[in-house]
Amino acid sequence: MSKIVRPEDSVLRRFLLLELFAGLWVTLKHQFRPHVTQEYPRERPELRPRFRGVPRLRDHPGAEGPLCVACNQCALACPDHCITVVAEDRKGGKGKQPKSFHIDYERCCHCGLCVDACPTKPITAIYMSHDYEMAQYARDDFMTDLRGLYEGHVPREYKR
Ligand code: SF4
Numbered sequence: 001m002s003k004i005v006r007p008e009d010s011v012l013r014r015f016l017l018l019e020l021f022a023g024l025w026v027t028l029k030h031q032f033r034p035h036v037t038q039e040y041p042r043e044r045p046e047l048r049p050r051f052r053g054v055p056r057l058r059d060h061p062g063a064e065g066p067l068c069v070a071c072n073q074c075a076l077a078c079p080d081h082c083i084t085v086v087a088e089d090r091k092g093g094k095g096k097q098p099k100s101f102h103i104d105y106e107r108c109c110h111c112g113l114c115v116d117a118c119p120t121k122p123i124t125a126i127y128m129s130h131d132y133e134m135a136q137y138a139r140d141d142f143m144t145d146l147r148g149l150y151e152g153h154v155p156r157e158y159k160r
């Protein structure tokens with residue numbers, strides 16, 4: 001019984017390096033077609049409204065003083081234990097306000113559970129911002145205090 005020689009095993013194909021040229025042809029074909037992938041960071045992504053960057057704090061003009069009431073619900077809901085809130089008496093009113101508020105962005109997994117737990121009305125005091133380019137040289141720089149949570153980090157755009 002004669003042995004069946006599959007085309008890819010044939011000496012002729014190997015000798016003429018046909019597979020190599022077939023592969024090169026695929027590369028060449030795609031070289032001149034429009035790209036379907038985004039050339040980040042040269043091309044900036046268009047963020048969707050519900051994009052979840054790092055969590056930050058905000059106020060509301062309808063609220064007297066800070067919108068955050070330092071209830072600690074966000075810290076309790078956080079699965080990564082990266083939120084630390086220290087409360088103090090609210091200045092000129094009843095209730096509490098944050099004396100200090102820290103989020104360790106290095107540990108944050110952007111799950112949004114802290115926002116779900118926040119009870120403030122008409123908007124949540126903590127929200128998922130669109131900040132996402134957060135590379136730092138030192139680990140401590142990921143620890144973000146009240147000021148950083150309100151004003152945001154200086155954007156660190158990645159360059160080519
Ligand atoms: S987004 Fe998730 S991980 Fe990040 S601070 Fe909020 S609850 Fe914690």
Ligand code: SF4
Pocket residue numbers: 067068069070071072073074075085114117118119120124125126
């Ligand atoms: S951000 Fe919201 S949940 Fe967190 S301490 Fe302030 S009011 Fe409470």
